[in-house]
Amino acid sequence: xxxxxxxxxxLLREYGINAGPSETIDAAEAIIALGLSDRNRLRSGLxxxxxxxxxxxxxxxxxxxxxxxxxxRTEVDVSTKSVxxxxxxxxxxxxxxxxxxxxxxxxxxxxxxxxxxxAGTGRPTTPVTTASGAGxxxxxxxxxxxxxxxxxxxxxxxxxxxxxxxxxxxxxxTRRLTEFRTAVQTExxxxxxxxxxxxxxxxxxxxxxxxxVDFLGAREQDLAEMRRLVHPLARKLATRLAARRRKAVxxxxxxxxxxxxxxxxxxxPVDPVLRARKHGRPDLVVLxxxxxxxxxxxxxxxxxxxxxxxxxxxxxxFGFIDTCDEITGLFTPGEPPTAGLxxxxxxxxxxxxxxxxxxxxxLQGFVDNYLDALGPRTSLLILGDAxxxxxxxxxxxxxxxxxxxxxxxxLNPEPSRSWPTGDSAAHLYAQHITMHECRNVxxxxxVVARLLPA
Numbered sequence: 001x002x003x004x005x006x007x008x009x010x011l012l013r014e015y016g017i018n019a020g021p022s023e024t025i026d027a028a029e030a031i032i033a034l035g036l037s038d039r040n041r042l043r044s045g046l047x048x049x050x051x052x053x054x055x056x057x058x059x060x061x062x063x064x065x066x067x068x069x070x071x072x073r074t075e076v077d078v079s080t081k082s083v084x085x086x087x088x089x090x091x092x093x094x095x096x097x098x099x100x101x102x103x104x105x106x107x108x109x110x111x112x113x114x115x116x117x118x119a120g121t122g123r124p125t126t127p128v129t130t131a132s133g134a135g136x137x138x139x140x141x142x143x144x145x146x147x148x149x150x151x152x153x154x155x156x157x158x159x160x161x162x163x164x165x166x167x168x169x170x171x172x173x174t175r176r177l178t179e180f181r182t183a184v185q186t187e188x189x190x191x192x193x194x195x196x197x198x199x200x201x202x203x204x205x206x207x208x209x210x211x212x213v214d215f216l217g218a219r220e221q222d223l224a225e226m227r228r229l230v231h232p233l234a235r236k237l238a239t240r241l242a243a244r245r246r247k248a249v250x251x252x253x254x255x256x257x258x259x260x261x262x263x264x265x266x267x268x269p270v271d272p273v274l275r276a277r278k279h280g281r282p283d284l285v286v287l288x289x290x291x292x293x294x295x296x297x298x299x300x301x302x303x304x305x306x307x308x309x310x311x312x313x314x315x316x317x318f319g320f321i322d323t324c325d326e327i328t329g330l331f332t333p334g335e336p337p338t339a340g341l342x343x344x345x346x347x348x349x350x351x352x353x354x355x356x357x358x359x360x361x362x363l364q365g366f367v368d369n370y371l372d373a374l375g376p377r378t379s380l381l382i383l384g385d386a387x388x389x390x391x392x393x394x395x396x397x398x399x400x401x402x403x404x405x406x407x408x409x410x411l412n413p414e415p416s417r418s419w420p421t422g423d424s425a426a427h428l429y430a431q432h433i434t435m436h437e438c439r440n441v442x443x444x445x446x447v448v449a450r451l452l453p454a
Contacts, residue, residue, distance in 0.1 A: 001031065008067040011202050012050060015059045016212055016442070019050045026050075039069060054232065055210050062206045065186050066198050083144055086112065091150055094176045095157035102176075106183035114141035114188060136191040138184045147177050211441040215297035215413045216385075224339065226300050226441060233445055234307035241311055241452045281313040282377045282406065287366060289384030290319045291357045295342045297413040301383050301444065303341070306331045311452060316373050319345055320362035321352040326370065357387060359425065360394030367397045374404035379451070382410045382433070386419070386426035393425040398432055409451055410435040411444070 009024050019027075030045040043064050051060060086109055093101040117134035154173040155166060193201040210225040218226070257273035265271075286305050288298045302317060309315040319327045327345050346352055374380060380401060386393075402408045412419065412426055416437045419426035429435060438444040 001036075002028070004067055005031065007199075008063060009050065011063050011067075012060065014203070015063070015206070016209055017051065017056050017059065023050050042068065055229065059206060059209045062186075062189065063202060065190060066193055066202050066206075069186075069190060083113070087145060087150060090145065090147065090180070091153050091157060094150075094154050094173065094180065097176060099179070102180050103183050106180060106187050109145060110136055110138070110141050110184055110187050110191065113144040114138060114184070116140065134195060136188040136195075138181070138188040141184050141188070142181060147180065151177065211445075213441075214439045215300065216294070216439070218296045220339075223296050223299070226296070227303070227339070229441060230300065230303045231307055233441070234304060237308060237445065237449055237452065238311060240449055244452075281311060282379050283314045283375065284309075284312045284316070284379050284381065285373050285405070286315070286317045286381045286383065287324070287362075288317065288319050288382075289321070289357060289359075289362075290342050290346055290351055291321045293357075293387065294383070294385050294413055297438070298383055299342045300441070301411065301438075302331070304444070304448065305381070308448075308452075313377075318366060318370060318373075319349060319351040320359075320365070321346070322356060322358035322361050323350060323353045324362045324365035324369065325350040327351070356389050357384075358391050359384070359386060359388045360392040360397070363394045363397035363401070367400050371400070371404060374401060376406055378405045378407075380405040380408040381451075382408070384410075385412055385414045385424065386410075386429050387423050388425045390423045393428050395428065395432055398429065402433060407451075408433050411438045411447060412436065413439055415439060 005024065005028060009019050009027070012019050026049040027046050030049050031042065034042050034045045036042060043061070046064065047057060047060055051057065086105075090105055090109070093105050114137045115135075116137055151170070151173055154176070155169045158169045158173065159165075189201060189205050192205060210222060210229065213222045213226075252275050254273045254275045258269050258271075261271055261273055262269040284305065286302065288302055290298055298319075305315060305317070315328070316326065317328045317331065318324055327349050330345050330348060410429060410433050412435055414424070414426070414437070418424065419430065419435075426435060436443075436447045438447055
């Protein structure tokens with residue numbers, strides 16, 4: 001158990017959960033105190049000792065299942081029931097809300113519908129790390145069951161009265177379907193670990209934490225979770241900025257006044273005189289690519305900037321695809337982020353003419369129509385992957401914008417190794433403007449924290 005715990009904590013670190021020696025010792029003491037008989041109680045105890053911030057529990061649960069549940073799992077005989085019969089069983093279990101029945105059904109249905117490449121035909125005594133063609137798939141299982149088509153039957157079975165009751169039952173039925181889907185995914189992960197080894201699946205079959213999911217590969221449920229991170233992240237960044245400002249209250253040394261004061265101590269500058277800092281918050285201008293390839297990145301970053309607007313004297317947002325238009329008025333301060341923000345912006349503003357990204361035309365449109373938004377107190381933030389569809393990058397327009405702004409930065413959601421590939425002009429822009437790689441929420445928060453005004 002000691003070796004298992006150490007391996008488990010090592011994997012947590014690889015997934016960005018920083019558990020150190022003291023947390024590991026606390027976890028070992030929790031195992032001794034709680035015992036191994038109740039795995040759910042053990043899960044809660046280890047989570048309490050090893051986790052330190054929000055957004056880590058999903059990864060923790062997946063790794064816990066692999067390291068503390070996998071050895072006890074056994075194969076289930078392949079069912080000969082039809083898919084319709086399995087669906088009926090699933091509806092009954094979900095209507096009753098029986099978690100144990102749902103877990104058992106998850107095992108049976110994965111066995112019946114989720115095997116591929118010869119998995120389930122035998123029980124290897126050692127991990128078959130070379131059997132790359134065999135495994136268990138939660139996707140195949142859920143695709144065959146089509147649980148989304150069972151929602152109405154589940155709601156009807158739970159008992160529907162007036163419209164309010166139906167809405168409540170729909171929410172609860174959706175939650176139970178999600179719970180069942182998670183159970184199938186967990187079972188598939190455990191079975192695959194038996195075939196290929198726990199370490200192999202732990203490093204390849206565990207979904208990353210939300211703040212480490214790439215914007216460009218994020219699914220809709222990932223984007224929904226990111227939206228929930230916007231305001232907590234904004235509060236954290238604002239607190240960090242306030243601390244930075246408190247430390248930077250004192251200004252630089254005023255040599256003239258310091259030397260004058262030193263005359264009282266024989267010319268020794270015992271008591272330096274500091275120039276008082278000019279207090280004030282800068283303006284921020286955001287120019288965001290709203291094309292389909294970077295929609296998730298642009299949406300999250302725009303919402304984060306709006307949540308941080310109290311840190312600036314003025315925030316103006318502009319969007320573009322192949323033309324540029326101001327979109328500041330489409331944000332409502334204080335309101336929680338909603339899905340489809342970029343779609344609404346594209347529909348209600350003039351950011352697109354032909355629909356394909358054209359950075360050169362967009363930058364020129366900003367210079368022609370909105371250059372007065374930039375000034376000596378303005379920080380300019382450009383968001384986009386710099387993929388120009390092989391049109392002219394218009395570096396002259398970018399230079400004009402930089403000359404007008406106090407600071408200018410570019411945030412790119414693509415990995416830096418991809419900047420000089422294909423139709424990307426990122427490597428050209430990066431020669432003229434400071435460009436930062438921001439592939440996920442974690443990288444974005446670190447970059448924004450460094451760029452925020454002090």
